[in-house]
Amino acid sequence: MAKSNRKLLKFCITFCFSAFIIISPSWLSLNGITPCWPVIFLLPFSLTNPPFISVSASILLGIFLDSFTISDVSYIPSLFLLSLVWSNYGLHNKKIELFLNIGLMAIFGTAFVGLSIWIQKIIIYDFLRNNWFHSWSVYVFMSEVIITGLVAPFFCSWLLLTYKKN
Amino acid sequence: MIKARRKIGFHLLLKSRFWIIFLCGVLLFGVRWTKGAGYLDLYSILIKPILPGTAQREWIKEGENIDREIRLKLLEDDNNRLRRALSLQEFKSDERISAAVISRSSRNWWQQLEINKGALDGVLKGQTVVGPGGLIGLVDNTTPLTARVRLLTDPGHQVGAWIDRTKRHGILTGMGTNRPKLIFLNKNSFAKIGDAVTTSPASTLLPPNLTIGIVKFVDEKALPSPYAIVQLTASPEAIDWVQVLKNNG
Structure with a gap:
């Protein structure tokens, strides 16, 4: 059983994660915005691993994601901090498989990643400083938080259980 | 009697x-x-x-089309010759690479397309990408088999554009929505709602006279310079096939 779980986990991480990021399936999106996949995959991993491993994973994940984007804005700072917080939280709270608990953590994580990208864009691009609350930023931020909040409980709790079994 | x-x-x-x-x-x-x-x-x-029938009408139309094509070719040659003399970008309609969109992220934090033609097909960084309706974006980077296109709508993406009617140049800046901002370089833009925005014929980076969009809103009193909101004529969300222009990059 454990062996099959490991295989499933490897398949999920190596294939599904990269596929979801590249393909960005439209059937799993809200107003054209897809869920924040790095948060969904990093959350269960960080909760079940010590801080050093989680932080290393978050940096590697950030490097991987940044290779698919077109500007100088990076995922690494936000994922780094999130992995640190989540792994510490996971060490002190053993019973965190609760459906809503994980969903809420994913929502806060997505909001943090979104805010980080938003702030980085404002710092990098001069013209965005004239008007901080652009309709586009608010739209992407809200949609991403909502869709991740809907999707995360299913994916994260399942991944978390699989990690724990392994 | x-x-x-x-x-x-x-x-x-x-x-x-x-x-x-x-x-x-x-x-x-x-x-x-x-x-x-x-x-x-x-x-x-x-x-x-005894009236000229449909066949005769078609002959006349065909003749007119041939005449127009010849004249267009001559004008294009003439235009290219003059542009070469002025060291400006040339526009050759026959040097295009058709490519399919394999991945689309047109509404997210990053607004980009992935197309199925790359360095092996001659796609280079900085080349212009057009779709039905006009300019879509520029090639940001390439792999041997794919290329990533940065859309005009991407926040921070800036290209030179102008309004042909007023002959005023500006910088088209992506704002994340389908309506980028055209920031004019002059104090008076004289732009009106409905004006067509195209790439500048004086551009050394982009091919000339490619349609970008239509002016939807103008703020002449904006500081430090007036700006216009442009509705793009090519919608990246609905395009499945694009063409990469090989003559720049």
Whole structure:
């Protein structure tokens, strides 16, 4: 059983994660915005691993994601901090498989990643400083938080259980 | 001798000459009443076989098209020769690479497309990508088999554009929505709603006269310079095939 779980986990991480990021399936999106996949995959991993491993994973994940984007804005700072917080939280709270608990953590994580990208864009691009609350930023931020909040409980709790079994 | 008066009576109706005259009268009255409609219809029916038919019309159209194509080719050659003399970008419509969109992220934090043609097909960084409706974006980077296109709508993406009617240049800046901002370089833009925005013929980076969009809003009093909101004519969300122009990059 454990062996099959490991295989499933490897398949999920190596294939599904990269596929979801590249393909960005439209059937799993809200107003054209897809869920924040790095948060969904990093959350269960960080909760079940010590801080050093989680932080290393978050940096590697950030490097991987940044290779698919077109500007100088990076995922690494936000994922780094999130992995640190989540792994510490996971060490002190053993019973965190609760459906809503994980969903809420994913929502806060997505909001943090979104805010980080938003702030980085404002710092990098001069013209965005004239008007901080652009309709586009608010739209992407809200949609991403909502869709991740809907999707995360299913994916994260399942991944978390699989990690724990392994 | 007194001649007996001729009898006037209904016996006239029995004479054929009367009826001929009567019918002619009715006919002429009818022609007058209908303003010669019957005559004209009959005339058109009669000359139909000798009128130039659809085939003849097509020949004439084909001839006109050939004439236009030749003139267009001559004008393009002339234009390219002059542009070369001024060291400006040339526009060759025959040097295009058609590519399919394999991944789309047109509404997210990063607004980009992945296309299925890369360095092996001759796609280079900085080349122009057009779709049905006009300019979409520029090639940001390439792999051997794919290329990533940065859309005009991507926040921070800036390209030079101008309004042909007013001959005023500006910088088209992506704002994340389908309506980028055209920040003018002059104090007075003289732009009006409905003006067409195209790439500048004086550009050394982009091919000239590519359609970008239509002006939807103008703020002449904006500081430090006036700006216009442009509605793009090519919608990246609905495009499945694009063309990469090989003549720049």
